[in-house]
Amino acid sequence: MTNILDVQALKTEFRRKNTLIRAVNNISFTIKKGSVLSIVGESGSGKSVTMHSVLRLIPSTGKIVAEKINFMGRDLMRLTEKEMRKIRGDQISMIFQDPMSSLNPTIKIGRQISEVLLWHHKANPKEAKERTIRMLHEVGIASPIERYNQYPFEFSGGMRQRVMIAMALIGEPRLLIADEPTTSLDVTVQAQILALIKKMQEQNKMSVVLITHNLAVATMMADEMIVMYAGQIVEQATKAEFLNRASHPYTVALLGSTPKLNMKERLQSIPGQPPDLKNINLEGCPFVDRCSAKMERCSREEPPAVQLSPTHRIRCWLYT
């Protein structure tokens, strides 16, 4: 299988006054055509910034450096802003975390969805409207014709997230980035939304990057997994390897802090706080302060990438 996206040595930094924040610190990964990649990690671990960097959608205080970001044979780093705009929404689209604030409150739902087709000159207004209504129907919104002319405030959270999905899918993108698509929804709606994304992914044969801090959601959807910590990828593996042979102490701890049914013992948590990216220790391993298996060299030397299998890579001194 070929890769749809190949990111090499991506760094994203934000400069605020005199401090440099390394939100994404030298990461590389690939996504195979038609597969689902889940990126997991705590808040602030750089999951979202990574994917926003791929689309070059970060605030102006940020700076993206990468060896290459190869998408379907083109290096996104070398495209002009105008060329990049043609990719956004058309080739790569995004579902955002908060459906309540992601829709423009003063523009009708139908208009906001059909804009994708209109802006990319993929349909005339009449066709765009028809396709939007069909899309609304497809994402499970009842009476789409009336809904087309309604405003976001007339939709519930789950319905708005369906609108966001319709918006992301109507351009038939090759790659869908779903940034915490279910975080702000209640559990029953969560399952519906995820099933919808999965269905659309299979139907359109598109690739999906699912950003989440919910391990259950991540493993349910994914073919491959990436675990991020403090702007770095600490472990990447196939879903089976992740579930059966999770190796990095952080991943192990994450899995240990997931509640299970019929659990008798107290839920474990990872001691300490995620590191402050402003004064992160660049010498050693970023996880060293919270690691249960730390060794002396961990705080002095940066752990190397260790290949446990052709598809399983980890950054930890334990496995050298």
Added chain:
Amino acid sequence: MWRYILKRIGFIVIALFFVSLITFILIKSAPGNYIETERLITQNLTDVNVPPDVKEAWEKMYHLDKPEWQQFLIFLGNAVKFQFGPSFKYPTKTVENIIVETYPVSLTLAGLAMLLAIVIGIPLGILSAFYKDTLIDRIAIFLSMIGTSIPNYVMAVFLIYILALTLHLVPSIGWGQPVNYVLPVLSLAIGPIGSITRFMRSSLIETLNQEYIKVARAKGGGFIQVVIQHGVRNSLIPLMTVIGPQLAYLSVGTLFVENLFNIPGLGKFYSSAAVYRDYPMVMGTTLFFAGIVMFVNLLVDIVYGLLDPRIRKLDMNRS
């Protein structure tokens, strides 16, 4: 909606009553009266002593011989019918006639100035917000600060000096030709340009930080789609609340500029009425101006509701 409007109109009536009462007390407690002032200013006489019989007859004519509370009640009774009686200074005309004749002049000045301010202020604010923290933004902020901090009559003098006396582009004085509008409109527009620019900037910066702007960018939108269609649109609604009252204040606040350029607008009559102790004129114009400002504010609130789909739709469902 109708209940709300009626309630607001009720408040306006109460407010107007107090405006009249306060104005009445203030003008009555100011020293001097019309016939004495008129002698001093117009006839250049040094003694203020009017023959007692003349004064008595004059006071009788305007009900000034009655107790003051009665005078106020008479005023109120007529004011309800928008009648303020003849002016002292222009006894052949009633105050309401003067208002109807001269307010359009002030309103035209204010309207043109506002139009200019919108045409310049909105794009300047958009540029400033879009290029936030760059040189363009700094220049725009600087200009708008000058605009809001320099009073229009100072600006007027400055503009006369530059445009009329130095560059000879426009005449400094005169009325009736379109060219005579240039200086007064420019000097009136400077302030609103500043405030519209600043409002547009801060409102758009706030909007551009919204999540839905990022979504619009992720959909592949460029400057027009993202900043204008998704951003400015949402900033224009709150801008209404600035422009409406500003226009009302401006149509009231043209008096310095009208005096300076000798323009026969209501502001000129308003200010001279206060000097001459022209009671009916002062009462009539003050009440009129207060009413205009309050009414425009009400109008803005109603239009605001109509522009915001959340309010509009809710209201339609209820009725």
